[in-house]
Amino acid sequence: MTPPEELPCIVQTFVRPLDHFPTGFEATAKMNGKGSVLPMKNERMLLNALLVAIHKNDPDIIVGHDFLGVSLDVLLHRMRDLKADHWSRIGRFRRSAWPRIGKQGTNLRFLTGRMLCDLSGDAAKSMILSTTWSLTELCKSLLKQQREDIDPDDTTSYFDGSVGSPERLMTFVRHCELDAHYHMAIAAKVQMLPLTKQLTNLAEIRGMLILHPMNKTLNGGRAERNEYILLHKFHELKFICPDKSWGKKSVVKPEPAEDDPEALKYLSKGKGGKKDKYKGGLVLDPRKGLWNSHVLVMDFNSLYPSIIQEYNIDFTTINKSDVEEIDAGEEGQLELPGSEVKPGVLPKIIASLVERRKQVKSMYGCLGFEYSRFYARQLAALTTHMGREILQHTKELAESMQLDVLYGDTDSLFVNTNTSTLSDALRISNDFKKVVNERYKKLEIDVDAYAAVKVVNGSQTSIEVKGLDMKRREATEIVVEQIHDYLTSVGENVRTGTYQVEEYVIHKVIDTYSITLFTTLTSASSQRLGKNPEDYPKAEGQPHVQVALKMKAKGGSARAGDVIPYVFCLPEGEEPAKTAQSDRARHRDEVRRAGLKIDAEYYLSQQILPPVQRLCEEIEGIDRAHLAECLGLDMNKYRNVYSSSNTEDSSFGSFDSLKSDKERYQDVSHFEVKCRSCREKFEFRPINDAESCLRPEGAICLKCKAPLSIPSLQAQIETQIHQQISLFYQRWVVCSDQTCGFRTRMMGVLGHLCLRPGCKNKVAFEYSDEKLYNQLRYYAYLFDGQRALKNAAGTAELENVDALVSRHSELMRQMSLCAQKFLDQYAWSTVSKWGKAASGESRTFSKRHKRGSAVDCAIAEHMVVGNGPLQNFVKTKPKSLKPTIAVIGAGEMGSKMALRMLQEGASILTNLDGRSPETWKRARDCGMQQAPYSTIVSEAHYILSVVPPKDALSIARLVVDAAKVGIAQKRPNRRIIFADLNAISPETAKQMGGFFVGTGITFIDGAIIGGPPSEVYNPGIYLCADRSDEDALDELEKVSKEYGLKPFTLKGEGSGIGDASAVKMANAGIVKGTIALLASMILASHATSPSTATALLHSLHISQSTFLDQMSRLVPQMTPKAYRFVGEMQEVAKFVGRQPEGDAMARLYESTAQIFQRIAKSKEEKPGDGGDVDVLLAVAEEARKLWETDKGFSWGPPPN
CATH class of the missing domain: 1.10.132.60 (B family DNA polymerase, thumb domain)
Structure with missing residues (x-):
């Protein structure tokens, strides 16, 4: 086989500028000796040249990386938008009309007649072992080449036409050409095409063209190949196969990962709260430890395929009437076929695949995958049921042989041999394998290849990191x-x-x-x-x-x-x-x-x-x-951390009275004092400490030596005590498993179990009752003179400490009283006659705790504590907290909405930066409080944007910028909802929604239909959101109703951001468009002559009298707000322009925006000068009179 680097190669590169090419680039491209670099004037020429090159060379196979999911999608959209010539030449099937451009794999039909070898597709990922499958990683791991990565954000800099040299753009061209070579080299290295051909032959996929089925293998999954194998086998046996179903099924949602070779193992797991379809594999509870004896990891080879063979589980061997009688939620009740029944189709196919030494693990996945043509839930359930029984029986067999089973999962057992001699361990493994394998004909158990220390080739060892939580009971x-x-x-x-x-x-x-x-x-x-x-x-x-x-x-x-x-x-x-x-x-x-x-x-x-x-x-x-x-971490944070290995009695270590003060208070938060003179902070230490601020000359700052006053110290210690109490009442709980790390304030129905799915550990309060009690004791200990003397007894410091205690007796007394009063109210250490002693079930703050901070009181008022210091103190019913709502925009609509919600009890914030004095007055009259955006983001629960359309995006950016600073994190676990209620297009709404990704703020798309609220009227507010944020949508709807607004939510299949804006655009296009049409005809007729305007009104009175009513009401209402309608009509133009052939409609509404712009400009002129506004108001008044009295013309008699 000829190596790829020796095959003939033609390089053609097409380049087009963003604006213009760098100086000298075209000349440099012509002198290129390593292939043809062809500069193109624009993108359409580039696409046409690419299509000509494809048509001329007519490739059978297109090789690329991330081609189907990204590159092809971009090419198709650009060819369609730019109306490229003969666009269908990208494939071999001539088309005249554009099909729908879909997502990812659905676009493969555009390449009909050509095969696509995508190095990031499913087929490649099944052949290449990689982490990210990026081109850079593939080049490094397969070709041993270091590929240069170019950041997408830097791409435009390579095309900068203002630079004086073409070298940078040529570097980019060479980079793209080298990537094309890498694609071919990787495909050849892993032999994708030969391997794909073998898989195609194995599945016996045949068709009119060999390209078609092989393309399915190149870009499809194993599920499709399995389907073809079964289809051919059933066809050979003269069976009629079930039709392939499309679309959604009426039962529970299926799991889409049909390619997973262990699919059946996981298919039983529920999703989204649905009931499991059937149980999966058996998982035994692990026995934690680091075992220094040899541990056998026994594994059944291809357990589920072997079970199908062992018990002859098949569509043709199981009684169909039994299957139909079984309830959908039950399993394992099917009767296994007897030994006299001939092997079914599935056992035969699996046996043939085993003989061909092919992977068979995915064949049984067709039984449990709901979208499979051969989906059979009952057979899949029966298979897993037998798997659980086999694993349980194998465990019992191991225990009968005096072996310890440490762990088991689906098809594997970890067996402790209790011997440190390798020969004895191998003997035990052989005996165990023999006993297990004698029970079955098709099932076979063997030793797997991992343990804590893996033994290789008899004597060599290597560390294997898999699975076990290792716990050693001894160590040197x-x-x-x-x-x-x-x-x-x-x-x-x-x-x-x-x-x-x-x-x-x-x-x-x-x-x-x-x-x-x-x-x-x-x-x-x-x-x-x-x-x-x-x-x-x-x-x-x-x-x-x-x-x-x-x-x-x-x-x-x-x-x-x-x-x-x-x-x-x-x-x-x-x-x-x-x-x-x-x-x-x-x-x-x-x-x-x-x-x-x-x-x-x-x-x-x-x-x-x-x-x-x-x-x-x-x-x-x-x-x-x-x-x-x-590791260099603060060890104090990790001393008394709740651990799953601790028992409930673990706290009974040393008696508290036997602990030293240093040990007792090692984990507390220190009392930090801030000097009023130098503003520096320092730790307040006990009077017997050498670094104490209590000196013979008085209480002084350790930094500037300024005196410290008793009232200042009292205020500071009370503030810090209230902070600790506030932290306590937040009642955060944390999981005992540090690798889980789940932290929440939610209370679960399972008591002390962790709420994170899959975690079975317990949770404990992050700030416990005992910790608060110890913290309060620490504050009192700092000013306990008698304890300081006791600790100094028998030392040389006793005389000095005694003198200091006498010198500062008044300070010590007053500060001790300040700290002790909180201890007196805290009953954690007392024994209640109504409950247990010091157990948390009867602890209470007394009712004298009235001087707490606002935070303490609010928490106390709105919490119902079951087991804690406020159990008896809190007896009032929790009240709902009034929300803080920010209304950005204090125009007529925004201010009236704010007033309506204020009257219902909400707190209203706004931002008036850069607004006119009239706007400030209007906001004050409606009870709106001025606040910067940082305060709005940190305090408001809901943010409503009601501004002119042209300002909508800038307002959203200001909110996002404030959120990114992190101010909103001052109140954790508090949802913030931003609702844009402006007249913007769906595209603008989606763009705005992207701003809020990663900010912690939920975006709601909204629209207001109607005029400002009044005593007898409420406009409709249409709201929509992404499907994942519908809980926020429901919350905003509930709050809006509660505080006097009139919301309508848009939900259902296909709904999402942009729907409410679309309603607004359509409504505005009709209503404002009608107003613009009336105004333009009034102005045009009046410009001809005043009598023409009179005739127009008379003609409407005869033929369409309702227009007179609209003209008399809507035109006068429009003139003071024409400036707002300019941006609104521009958004409507975007809305209608997205339709096919929507350019003409877009131009219509762009013209409408110009009409309102003209009227707004006229509004700035002096009234009475005969401008557009004067004409509109005069004609509207005449229309009103005619509508009401059928007379009133003052400009002359009606025309003949």
Whole structure:
């Protein structure tokens, strides 16, 4: 076979400028000796030249990377928009009319007659082992070539025509040509075409043209090949196969990942709260530990295909009447066929594939995949049912042989041999295999290839990192030292930036069945995206989706099947994040380009510490705080962390009375004092401490030596106590599993179990009752003179401490009373006669706790505490909090809406920067409070934008900019909803919605139909949102009704952002368009002569008298607001212009905008000068009179 580099090659490159080519580029292109570079004047010429080249060379196969999902879609849209000549030449089927351009794989029909070999398609991904399948990675792993990456944002700079040299653009051309060579080299390296031909022959896909079925193999999945195999077999046996169904089914939603070789294992998992269709594989509870004896990992070879063969499970062998009688939710009740029944179709096919040494794991997936032509839920359920029984019986068999089963999952068992001798372990494995395999004819169990330390070739060993939570019960001292040394090194390297950006990249692993995050410092594993990023519900909290959406907003590609790499960064000037916030996730290219700082604290505390702690938690002498200290983290934060390994009695360690003060208060928040003179802060230490601010000369600042007053200290300590109480009443709970890290304020129905799906650990309060009690004791301890003397007893410092206590006795007394009053109100340490002692079930603050901060009182008033210090204190029914609503825009509509909501009890904010004195007065009269956007974003629950259309986008940007600063994070877990209620086109609404991606603000598209609210009238407010945000839509609808507005929500199939704007555009096009038509005819007739205008009114009175009513009412109402209608009509022009042949309609409404512009300009003229406004008002008045009295003409008699 001739190597690809020796095959004849023709290079043709077509280039067109963005504006004009750099100086000398065309001459340089002509002198090119390595292929033809053909400059084109514009994009249409470039596309036509490409189509001519394809038609002339007539390729059978098109090889590319990301071609079907991105490049082909762009080419088709541009060819259609620019009306390229003979566009169908991209394929071999001549077409005259454009078919619908679909999404991703549906566009393959445009290439009819040619095969497409896409290196990022499903077929390539099944042949190439890769992480992201990017072209750069494929070149590096397969071709050993380092491909240069060009940032999409930098592409336009290569086409800059203002530069004096063509070299930069020629560099870009060479880069594109080299990419084309890479495509061919990779396809040849992995032998995609020969392998695809073999797979096509295996599936016996035949047709009129050999290109057609092979193209299906190149761009299809295994499910389709399996279907063809079954179809041919059933046809051979004279069976009539079921018709292929299309569209949605009436039952529960199917899982789309039919290509997963372990599909049946996961198909039983429910989705979206639906009931599981049937149970999957059996998973045994693991026994945690690091086992220093040999562990056998026994694995059934191709379990489910073997079960189908073993028990002859098939469409033709199971009694159909039994299948129909089984309820849809039951399983395992089908009767297995007897031994006298001949093998069915599925067992025969699987046997033949085994003989051909082909992969058979995906064949049984057709039974459980709902979109499969051969979907049979009952057969799939029966198969998994037998799989569970087999695994359970195998476990019991192992236990009968005195073997310990450590773990089991679907088709594997981890068996502890309890021997450290390899020969004994191999003997046990052979005996166990023999006993198990004797039970079955087709099933076979064997030793799998992994354990904690893998034994290779009898003597060599290697570390294998898979699966087990390892817990060792003994370890030598050197092991402990090496763990600490290595962790210290890792911590230093992370902080000093020794590791490269690539080593921090997280590759998000997403499929339909599970969402898993694989991250290490040195490598990252990944799988393909299960769906497009915009299809994910609640994308705000998912970093990978946010990064994907940002990539698409910049013109990049991110779709189902892609891997999204991202790095958590630290915004400039901010502290390290405690959690992986989605807005801190950045694409690695953005990290390089912008020089962002990696959030080292997150990686050390969340990615390294938890798994290391789980591995080492039982090694004697190692605890979480010690490991954190090795990584350079604050060990105090990790001392008394709730752990799943702790029992309920773990708190009963040392008696509190036996602890030293240093040990008792090591985890508290220190009392920080701020000097009123120098404004510096310092820690207030006990009086017996050498660094205490209580000196013989008085209480002084440690920085500037200025005296400290008792009232200042009292105010500061009370403020800090209230802050601690406020933190306590937030009642955050955290999962005991540090790798889970789930943190919430929600209360679950399962008691103390974690609310994160799949996590079975317990949760505990992040700020416990005991922690608050200890914090209050600490504040009192700082001013306890007697305790200071007791601690100093028997030391040389006793005399000095005694003198200081006497010197500051009044300060100590007053400060002690200030702290002690909170302890007196806190009953955590008391025994209640109504309940248990010190157990949390009878603890209470007394009713004397009246001097708490506003935050404390609000929380106390609106919380019902079950087990906590306020259980007896809080007895009032929770009240609903009045929301804060921001109305941006204080025009007639916005101010009247604000007044209506204010009258119903809402607080109204607005921003009036740059507005006129009249607007400020109108806002004050309606109770609207001026606030900067930073305050609006941090305090408002709902933000309503009611401004002229031309200002809509700029207002949205101001809100987004304020949100990005992070002000909104002051109130965590608070939803902010931004509703745009302006007259904008659907395209503008969608553009605006993109601004809010990643900000934590939910965007609602809205439209107001009607005039401003009054005592007897309310306009209709139409609202819509993305399907994933319909809960926010319902919330805004509820609040709007509660506070006096009249909302209507647009929901249902296909609904989304832009629907409400479309309603507004259509309504405005009719209403305002009619007004513009009336005004233009009035002005045109009057310009001819006043008598012509009189005749016009008379003719309308005879033929269309209702126009007189509209003219008399609508025209006068329009003239003061004509300036607002200009932008509105421009948006309507965009709306109608998106239709086929919509250019003429767009020009109509652009002309309408010009009419209103003319009237608005006339409004600025002096009244009575005979301008357009004067004419319109005069004619409208005459129309009113004629409408009401059928007379009143003052400009002459009606014409004959």
